[in-house]
Amino acid sequence: VAPRPITFLSDYGYEDEFAGVCRAVIAGVAPEAPVIDITHGIAPGDIRRGALVLANATPFLPAGVHLAVVDPGVGTERRAVAVRVARGGRILVGPDNGLLGQAIERLGGPLEAVEVSRSRFVAKHVSATFHGRDVFAPVAAHLALGTPLAQAGEKLDARSLATLPLPEPSYHGDHVVAHVLYFDRFGNASLDLRPSDVSPGLLSRGDQVELGLGARRVRARFARSFAEVPPGEPLLFEDASGRLAIAVNRGRAGEELDLRVDGEVVIQPA
Amino acid sequence: VAPRPITFLSDYGYEDEFAGVCRAVIAGVAPEAPVIDITHGIAPGDIRRGALVLANATPFLPAGVHLAVVDPGVGTERRAVAVRVARGGRILVGPDNGLLGQAIERLGGPLEAVEVSRSRFVAKHVSATFHGRDVFAPVAAHLALGTPLAQAGEKLDARSLATLPLPEPSYHGDHVVAHVLYFDRFGNASLDLRPSDVSPGLLSRGDQVELGLGARRVRARFARSFAEVPPGEPLLFEDASGRLAIAVNRGRAGEELDLRVDGEVVIQPA
């Protein structure tokens, strides 16, 4: 039987051996398993960004094992988990700190979960600070080979998995209050709001909208794509993850509009 | 038949799921196709840098499908294309914004081209801002499987492909005026000039040359490699792409000589 593909996301960056060594450990256990790096450039310890980037990727990933490690609590009592979800028999592996939650939800919710900190598959000597290498990578590789989840660790209650607090939009008669979830590489600000969350009476594509950013008011077009507004001008659009987002055509909305993560954005027709 | 290799270049960076998701989409269509990342670190929207980096890589890439996405005009009327070239039956896939032009030229010019925006292979729901995932990656993967180009989109006139304006050197009796095309990771400035463009009477390896940089005059050695000059000293050399370039041994020429992209460099014997 061919091993299942493994996808891999982390905050290990590209300056050290961290991500490469995890791949080497996987290759040692499951040399035939295809490994697809989602990214290792999550900002150090930024669980939320990791959770959202993983969830954004999830619908496009091959059914297999989804390994994710953003783990500022490594070495503490936080659990290390492997979780089987409803869709495609996929298994998510990572720290139980909320990182996996958004993706698990998108995949239909958890069916079965195990604690893997003392799995039979972990390294002989487990470092206190690098469970990616010593716990998560070998467990993920064995699961990709088809090892049943129950053999990878101790059963735990899937309803007890950690969740991540996220801001939520609020809806008012003539406006919506949304929040910046994160900035992508292009400086675009992804909001906690989807187009279907907003009544078409309030907001339609092509409209001018007013964005309330703290004390400032900024006019923006609710556009489909960047080049519908002149270079340097702001727009509201549905980003590739399906959320509403703020961009500046050929610019960086985060810096140019002085936005910050969790900051409020009041959206109303102009 | 084994699928052809796919090479992949983009400005998607290493912080988001963008490049990884494209690889996942490719793996879904053509799981056996080898994928070689050239780079995903092209500066956001920098078509020229992408075009030159792709062209630099081209002579060394395996014959196959060359996927490239630097696409600030995504969602506009710019075309999305797949282009078969003379050499090796290779196919280039990407936005028709000049990004592919230098590489196509190096590969003997275009033989056949199709518009792929509405290809039968694009995703069911095409995002307005992420054609890498929804258009280019699936089209490239199907082409790697051997699908004939004509089945991937609508035929277009290969002579109508977009070209990229690039500076050109000018030759004078006792000097040459060149321009900075881009800076590489090491801070070296690649010029729009090849050694064969310069008469040996004007410039020979080992010579001291004078570089006119705006109002400044800098002496540099026309060397083969960095360490032929003392640390901190500038040199002119033929870089790995075959162009003349300015470096500072163990330093960063761009910063230390205050160079900028498109800036003039007047080169003459010292």
Add this chain to the structure above:
Amino acid sequence: VAPRPITFLSDYGYEDEFAGVCRAVIAGVAPEAPVIDITHGIAPGDIRRGALVLANATPFLPAGVHLAVVDPGVGTERRAVAVRVARGGRILVGPDNGLLGQAIERLGGPLEAVEVSRSRFVAKHVSATFHGRDVFAPVAAHLALGTPLAQAGEKLDARSLATLPLPEPSYHGDHVVAHVLYFDRFGNASLDLRPSDVSPGLLSRGDQVELGLGARRVRARFARSFAEVPPGEPLLFEDASGRLAIAVNRGRAGEELDLRVDGEVVIQPA
């Protein structure tokens, strides 16, 4: 016979075609050889960081060919080498500038070495500044295919391989003087000291220690992991490479404690 895996580390970064082109060259010679990128994010020319990152990774890498290129002296008389080591018949390939030394030592020392600058496997035209592409990658790929080392270049005396000067700790009655070797992505400072180098009488896990950093004295806990101290507080711990290191929980020790590479750290019980 299946080709051996190739691991690849360099300072080529993620902005240019450099690392991707080397992978393409490898794929041209040994398309079936698995390639594992350790990292290409070593700071430009930072041989020490490259040597330590490679050595950190070494125990976890599959037996095969370990290609490493951090090569500020490219184009000079520095040798280009391939070295077979005691453990696993592994072969290291790279410039002879100290980059490979720590890893060779960890792998049991050199058994056999060849100079590969004029190997039969180098490119027809060898660039003066990109031996990764033209010398090291093709040589590594041929060695992964099983070519005997002696056929890859001219024999050289393995005892003549370059070594890298590294600081060394000094031991005193009531304190140890260590040095910062490098900072990892998380800002943690890895020291030239292993826990087994320090007498348990002087220092035990759980103790408070005093770190002398120039004129400053900082109290830190000798902990197993970050979260044993409050956010923002410093700790001394054994890092994943087995060295003692200084961190700040949820912070960046390098910046927050104003440490620098090679800087002295005086460690004593508090």
